Amino acid sequence: xxxxxxxxHTQTDGSLPKAxxxxxxxxxxxxxxxxxxxxxxxxxxxxxxxAADSIATCGAASILAVSGxxxxxxxxxxxxxAVETLVKETAPTLVLxxxxxxxxxxxxxxxxxxxxxxxxxxxxxxxxxxxxxxQRWYYRQRMVASLSRVQRPWFLxxxxxxxxxxxxxxxxxxxxxxxxxxxxxxxxxxxxxxxxPDSDAQxxxxxAKLLFVAGAGWTKKQTDGQLHIKQAEELILGFINNSKxxxxxxxxxxxxxxxGGEVISFMSHxxxxxxxxxxxxxxxxxATCCHGEEPHTVGWRFISERRAISLDxxxxxxxxxxxxxxxxxxxxxxxxINELLAGS
Amino acid sequence: xxxxFHIVVCGSLVPDPLQTLEPMExxxxxxxxNEMMLPAVLDPWAGHALFEAAQLAKNVPDSKVxxxxxxxxxxxxxxxxxxxQKVSFELVAIDGSAGGFTDPFDVAATLADxxxxxxxxxxxxxxxxxxCASASRDSGVTMQMVAERLDIxxxxxxxxxxTVSSDGALEVLERIEAxxxxxxxxxxxPAMLGWATGSLPEPPNNPQVGMMNMRTVMPALQKAQAAExxxxxxxxxxxxxxxxxxxxxxxxxxxxxxxxxEIVDWLKA
Ligand SMILES: Cc1cc2nc3c(=O)[nH]c(=O)nc-3n(C[C@H](O)[C@H](O)[C@H](O)COP(=O)(O)OP(=O)(O)OC[C@H]3O[C@@H](n4cnc5c(N)ncnc54)[C@H](O)[C@@H]3O)c2cc1C
Numbered sequence: 001x002x003x004x005x006x007x008x009h010t011q012t013d014g015s016l017p018k019a020x021x022x023x024x025x026x027x028x029x030x031x032x033x034x035x036x037x038x039x040x041x042x043x044x045x046x047x048x049x050x051a052a053d054s055i056a057t058c059g060a061a062s063i064l065a066v067s068g069x070x071x072x073x074x075x076x077x078x079x080x081x082a083v084e085t086l087v088k089e090t091a092p093t094l095v096l097x098x099x100x101x102x103x104x105x106x107x108x109x110x111x112x113x114x115x116x117x118x119x120x121x122x123x124x125x126x127x128x129x130x131x132x133x134x135q136r137w138y139y140r141q142r143m144v145a146s147l148s149r150v151q152r153p154w155f156l157x158x159x160x161x162x163x164x165x166x167x168x169x170x171x172x173x174x175x176x177x178x179x180x181x182x183x184x185x186x187x188x189x190x191x192x193x194x195x196x197p198d199s200d201a202q203x204x205x206x207x208a209k210l211l212f213v214a215g216a217g218w219t220k221k222q223t224d225g226q227l228h229i230k231q232a233e234e235l236i237l238g239f240i241n242n243s244k245x246x247x248x249x250x251x252x253x254x255x256x257x258x259x260g261g262e263v264i265s266f267m268s269h270x271x272x273x274x275x276x277x278x279x280x281x282x283x284x285x286x287a288t289c290c291h292g293e294e295p296h297t298v299g300w301r302f303i304s305e306r307r308a309i310s311l312d313x314x315x316x317x318x319x320x321x322x323x324x325x326x327x328x329x330x331x332x333x334x335x336x337i338n339e340l341l342a343g344s
Numbered sequence: 345x346x347x348x349f350h351i352v353v354c355g356s357l358v359p360d361p362l363q364t365l366e367p368m369e370x371x372x373x374x375x376x377x378n379e380m381m382l383p384a385v386l387d388p389w390a391g392h393a394l395f396e397a398a399q400l401a402k403n404v405p406d407s408k409v410x411x412x413x414x415x416x417x418x419x420x421x422x423x424x425x426x427x428x429q430k431v432s433f434e435l436v437a438i439d440g441s442a443g444g445f446t447d448p449f450d451v452a453a454t455l456a457d458x459x460x461x462x463x464x465x466x467x468x469x470x471x472x473x474x475x476c477a478s479a480s481r482d483s484g485v486t487m488q489m490v491a492e493r494l495d496i497x498x499x500x501x502x503x504x505x506x507t508v509s510s511d512g513a514l515e516v517l518e519r520i521e522a523x524x525x526x527x528x529x530x531x532x533x534p535a536m537l538g539w540a541t542g543s544l545p546e547p548p549n550n551p552q553v554g555m556m557n558m559r560t561v562m563p564a565l566q567k568a569q570a571a572e573x574x575x576x577x578x579x580x581x582x583x584x585x586x587x588x589x590x591x592x593x594x595x596x597x598x599x600x601x602x603x604x605x606e607i608v609d610w611l612k613a
Contacts, residue, residue: 074526076488076499101520105501108448108485109492117449117577120483133581138444139359140479143367145374145445146581188531189498195517195525204523210611243611255545269504269541270523275361275479276388276541286607295361306590307607313594320589326603327596336604344608 002037002132004030005092005153006060007083009074009102010045016054018207019098021165023158024058026125027096028166033127037094040064042086044079046072048175056171064089065175070182073191074102076109078182083110085180093152094132099159111155118155119147123162140275141301160206161281161302201266203240203247210245211282211303212236213273215290216252217310217330219262228331229262235334236264242341246282248273248299250290273299288330292316309333348407349508349533350466351397353433354455354474354490355390356415356442357423359383361479367583373575374445374583384419384442386427389475393539395547396506397473398431404508409433410465412458414451415442417568424561429554430547435564436462440571444480445583447576452489454571459494467494469533476502476519476538484538491536498535500528504542 006027008020024041031037041058043051043065052063066082083106087095095111097103099121111118123144124135133148134156196202218232240247249264249271257263273280275295285303290296292308293316300306300321307324308317317325326333359365359382366377376382386394394411401407410433413420417439424435438458459465459472472491477484484501491499502519509515512532517525519540595603 074520075528077497080497101502101518101526104484105488105499105518108483108488109499111485112449112452112489112492117447118483118485120485128581138367138481138583139365139376140361140482142365143583143585145583148579148581149577150579151577186497190529192515192527192529194520195527197523202523206522270519272541284611286611293362294364298361301586305610307610309603313596318592318594320592322592323590324593324595326598326607327594328598328600328603332600333603333607336600337607340604340608341611 002034002094003090003092004037004039005042005087005090005095006039007042007044007086007095007097007103008051009100010043010048010051014045014047014050016051017098017100018165019100019160022160022163023096023098024055025166026158026163028058029163030094030096030125030127030132034132040090040092042090043067043175044071044082052173052175054170055166055168056173057168058166063173063175065177066180067177074105075189075191076106077186077189079106080110080113081180081182081186083107084113085178087114087116087153089178093154095153095155097155097157099157103157107155107157114153116153116155117149117151118157120157122156122158125156137301141279141298159281203266204270205244205246206280208244208246209283210243211248211273211280211285212240212243212245213248213250213285213287213290214253214264214267215250215288216256217289218264219253219256222331227262229264231331233264233266235331235338237266238338239334242338246280247271248280250274250296251276275299287317287322288334292321297321347466347469348404349400349471350469351401351407351409351471351473352459352462352465353390353394353397353409353411354472354487355387355394355411356413357384357419358387358442358479360385366585373578374580375443379443380416380419384423386423387475387478387480389477389539391546392542392544393473393475393537394427394433395431395544396539396542398433398547399544400506400508410436410462412436412438412455414438414440414454414571414573416440417565421565428557428561429549429551432553432556435557435561437564437568438571439568440573442480444478444482445575445578445580446481446573447578448481448483448486449489450573450576452486452493454573455486456490456493459490467534470494470496471533472496472536474538476540487536487538494534496534496536498530500536501538502540503537504540506537
């Protein structure tokens, strides 16, 4: 019989990220599909009581934790020890966890230490003929595979937005805390803090409904033969502030900074979407001044409704990559949209 | 710090992203149609790792860069034609599959074993570099498992910046959620850094560097050991291209006001 361990870590305020509730739902659903496998929850963080209480009624067999100051920060050396301890204590066949920067860093090494195997960026889980089969994408979202493995424990790191979050009443639970000592060899790295962009540069909003992509066209000479970078900046910022969209970029636009060109000041490679950028998940996406080439649009795999504004009627978006392509000047259209959004 | 860094970059080839890819069933599992014929490029994030490694080696005296590449020998040779002119490194080639469907557990074992055998490599000075994920498997797991096998417990993923102080201590900026960076310090080597974009542009070709590199590239390719890296314990039930192709409605010759209104209506729907 399979045994499932659901791993989650707290955020700085002690709560669980949304993706953790999604993975919890995935774990409970999988357990039911496997005919009633037991689910244990393993929490990691400075203080996990509030997180545990928030899932008190989920039906987990038990909630274990590795907690304390040593586990407040997201650090490979201590996180791997925490995960290894939780896995050794619970001896699961399947270990489910949400994708986060913290787990992406530590789970592969932890899986290795547990003599396990790991698959990341899971976008689906099902039981076929009694065996667990997962879905993930290859070649940067170009093709999708269904696969299984014989080795156990099998770590499955689930992308956010794939499952609905678990919802249920909070309560109060007894958390079984495992004592873990962190030796000096695990203290060579110290997390100093988090660098947050200035408030007007806080443009990446993973939970936004809309992704707004700015392409290199914004910084190219326009019909009057001139550059209009300042105006482009105002229009883009105006749009994302009015629409609460998350701001994405093509590679060409953000590459201009390392190539010494004049740039949109509040954008960096962190905004880049595509082959060597991110693959965000949003309900809608609007591309502007972007050609829609394949290395860019692979990053749109998980954007459901897609529209684009480009001067070029033959750009990539017209080739079945967008639902609607507006052949128009994005400077004009976005200015009008900003007026409409500001007025509403 | 006594002596510079010994920087080992793990990086191989991937199909040029402008190519159309199609999966097919090969003799030992899924593969790409015409895989051997597809033009290849250096895996982009591993490429950034290589450029950062070269820059670091330039700035810290007595440092050295090795590039450990697992891929079909003939394709590695082609790849070297384009990257050997960019930065200085010593190639360590392993002849085997660079495909995305291989088991990263086995790939990591092969890479770690090869690194362990590099002559003259001082593991106390080792900075293990690679991409934060490949453009083929896109798992982001191989580097951590290589590092584990080499007993490296200071690991960083999605790194954009590394600053080294005079005593060899590291300060690392890693990408985390919502466009933020986590800032960490580390006492020094050994450490593993899985790079994101970093901060350097692609270096221009330098024929002199190319000539220097080629002296070690050809012998390295000749003595490349064959490695049996396959799908390992994975069982693929299906590999498919996404079915969805959109029927694009192209809106032309329409006033900006009208387009703006249509988009606003769509945004609010
Ligand atoms: C290894 C590799 C990895 C890559 N990874 C990525 C990646 O992760 N992400 C990515 O984006 N790209 C990536 N690329 C690059 C990709 O192939 C394209 O070069 C890039 O996406 C082009 O960016 P763009 O569309 O913004 O710019 P351009 O191709 O310059 O297109 C600009 C567009 O703006 C339009 N335009 C100009 N002015 C206006 C206006 N006033 N109104 C409306 N439209 C206007 C033009 O008609 C044109 O269509 C990668 C390439 C390689 C080789």
